[in-house]
Amino acid sequence: xxxxxxxxxxxxxxxxxxxxxxxxxxxxxxxxxxxxxxxxxxxxxxxxxxxxxxxxxxxxxxxxxxxxxxxxxxxxxxxxxxxxxxxxxxxxxxxxxxxxxxxxxxxxxxxxxxxxxxxxxxxxxxxxxxxxxxxxxxxxxxxxxxxxxxxxxxxxxxxxxxxxxxxxxxxxxxxxxxxxxxxxxxxxxxxxxxxxxxxxxxxxxxxxxxxxxxxxxxxxxxxxxxxxxxxxxxxxxxxxxxxxxxxxxxxxxxxx
Ligand code: ZN
Numbered sequence: 001x002x003x004x005x006x007x008x009x010x011x012x013x014x015x016x017x018x019x020x021x022x023x024x025x026x027x028x029x030x031x032x033x034x035x036x037x038x039x040x041x042x043x044x045x046x047x048x049x050x051x052x053x054x055x056x057x058x059x060x061x062x063x064x065x066x067x068x069x070x071x072x073x074x075x076x077x078x079x080x081x082x083x084x085x086x087x088x089x090x091x092x093x094x095x096x097x098x099x100x101x102x103x104x105x106x107x108x109x110x111x112x113x114x115x116x117x118x119x120x121x122x123x124x125x126x127x128x129x130x131x132x133x134x135x136x137x138x139x140x141x142x143x144x145x146x147x148x149x150x151x152x153x154x155x156x157x158x159x160x161x162x163x164x165x166x167x168x169x170x171x172x173x174x175x176x177x178x179x180x181x182x183x184x185x186x187x188x189x190x191x192x193x194x195x196x197x198x199x200x201x202x203x204x205x206x207x208x209x210x211x212x213x214x215x216x217x218x219x220x221x222x223x224x225x226x227x228x229x230x231x232x233x234x235x236x237x238x239x240x241x242x243x244x245x246x247x248x249x250x251x252x253x254x255x256x
Contacts, residue, residue: 004043004223007066008034009057011073012049014201021201029072029199032206033101033215037070040216050076058084068097068219071104074201078108085109093189094229097222099215102199105160110195113188114162120180121157127175129153129198131182131210135169140183140194140217148210154200156180162195170214172197183214185221189230192222 010030014021025032030047038045048057050073055062063069069088073080085108092098092113100110105118129150135141157178165184172182182197196214198205205211238245 005065005067006037006043006045006219008045008047008070010049011076013076024204029206033070036212037216037219040212041220043219050079056080056084063087063091066096067223070099071107072101073107074103077106080108090231092191095190095224095227097192097224099194099218101196113193116163117161119161123155126152127155130173132171134171138169139221140169140214142217143213144210150198150205150208152203153198156197190226190228194218194222
């Protein structure tokens with residue numbers, strides 16, 4: 001069986017501008033995530049970034065060759081061209097898996113897929129995050145304990161303005177008292193979308209073993225069973241003889 005084809009996309013700006021972030025992710029957040037996914041899932045993984053590559057590294061040929069796209073963005077969501085957003089959106093509806101991480105809740109393509117503002121409360125105060133596993137039997141939670149802690153993270157609090165998840169797999173508790181639905185799955189068209197909360201750039205979250213396990217499992221879980229465009233509404237010939245159908249209808253109705 002050919003290995004899963006994964007593209008890890010990162011805006012890759014904090015790492016180039018901030019010494020703390022650069023010291024945690026010297027090759028970029030995308031490189032750390034890509035290595036973890038490759039090692040833990042056996043997938044064939046490439047990376048793409050906002051400014052280093054034409055089309056943000058997401059040309060049509062790349063998406064056609066991608067089973068699952070992982071997305072990390074924060075400060076430059078607006079720089080992602082609407083053309084690329086539409087391309088990714090259509091790829092997901094056509095079956096490509098999408099794993100959106102942390103501040104990717106405000107990515108244009110996530111907003112478009114959810115149809116809501118995806119807003120939340122937040123605070124940067126070096127708080128402990130405790131992630132509670134709500135679905136130990138789910139494929140994404142294999143190898144994940146009953147709960148685990150990230151010693152320091154940014155707080156995200158409810159209400160998270162997203163549609164009711166099809167699957168809610170984890171809830172986070174923060175030292176300051178808030179809770180957050182931190183691991184959610186939605187079906188959109190033929191594609192599956194995962195949102196996973198942890199991953200503020202100034203903390204070593206993507207080096208954490210449980211976080212890596214969840215991302216690798218999520219990539220495997222949202223792998224497409226089918227890639228087929230859902231765009232267009234073709235007029236279709238009847239399978240059996242129907243009373244009022246002839247060649248003139250083909251000419252009249254065309255494609256809508
Ligand atoms: Zn953050």
